[in-house]
Amino acid sequence: QSALTQPRSVSGSPGQSVTISCTGTSSDVGGYNYVSWYQQHPGKAPKLMISDVSQRPSGVPDRFSGSKSGNTASLTISGLQAEDEADYYCCSFAGSYTFVVFGGGTKLTVL
Amino acid sequence: QLQLQESGPGLVKPSETLSLTCTVSGGSISSSSYYWGWIRQPPGKGLEWIGSIYYSGSSHYNPSLKSRVTLSVDTSKNQFSLRLSSVTAADTAVYYCARRFTSSFGFDIWGQGTVVTVSS
Numbered sequence: 166q167s168a169l170t171q172p173r174s175v176s177g178s179p180g181q182s183v184t185i186s187c188t189g190t191s192s193d194v195g196g197y198n199y200v201s202w203y204q205q206h207p208g209k210a211p212k213l214m215i216s217d218v219s220q221r222p223s224g225v226p227d228r229f230s231g232s233k234s235g236n237t238a239s240l241t242i243s244g245l246q247a248e249d250e251a252d253y254y255c256c257s258f259a260g261s262y263t264f265v266v267f268g269g270g271t272k273l274t275v276l
Numbered sequence: 277q278l279q280l281q282e283s284g285p286g287l288v289k290p291s292e293t294l295s296l297t298c299t300v301s302g303g304s305i306s307s308s309s310y311y312w313g314w315i316r317q318p319p320g321k322g323l324e325w326i327g328s329i330y331y332s333g334s335s336h337y338n339p340s341l342k343s344r345v346t347l348s349v350d351t352s353k354n355q356f357s358l359r360l361s362s363v364t365a366a367d368t369a370v371y372y373c374a375r376r377f378t379s380s381f382g383f384d385i386w387g388q389g390t391v392v393t394v395s396s
Binding site: 200201210213215216217254257258266268269 | 315322323325328337338339372380381383386388
């Protein structure tokens with residue numbers, strides 16, 4: 166069982182928006198502004214999409230955005246495209262004992 | 277363009293020690309700006325952070341693996357390494373090395389990953 170809880174799957178049609186949630190506790194997501202999101206296509210290494218809750222690395226389309234409210238972080242993908250179909254993982258700093266925790270992953274299907 | 281490449285045996289026997297190395301190219305491992313980490317992914321499952329190390333040798337480990345994990349860094353070779361002892365079938369996974377800025381939270385560069393199978 167993963168430390169952070171994500172929905173197993175979400176789906177949307179091209180052009181629509183989807184939001185993936187990532188629920189933790191006050192010891193991880195809620196306690197720090199240190200949440201990152203990764204996109205992983207089958208057989209590939211994860212790719213950083215969002216760091217520090219809402220910062221987009223260079224080269225990541227602005228269709229991807231991150232936010233946080235309390236113990237839940239969210240990744241929103243607007244204007245869905247076929248190539249967005251992938252697994253998405255959230256990750257949070259969890260203090261000076263546990264350090265880093267991942268969510269269980271969410272499979273995004275573009276209908 | 278900095279790149280990471282994992283290397284090591286693809287097959288390890290139960291109870292033995294898994295050893296992997298990550299070679300950093302296109303940049304220096306000795307930069308004070310980065311942590312260097314290991315993350316693994318069992319077949320069909322999610323990501324699990326194993327640990328991270330600074331160029332000075334300072335390291336942090338996943339508490340669930342801490343008793344079996346050792347990270348080290350060799351600045352002369354621009355490499356960092358993972359040793360996981362007393363492996364079982366549950367340690368079968370794709371092992372990734374990755375870089376993280378010290379000033380932000382996100383693993384921004386990843387190696388391609390290496391498959392390690394634990395089997396007799």
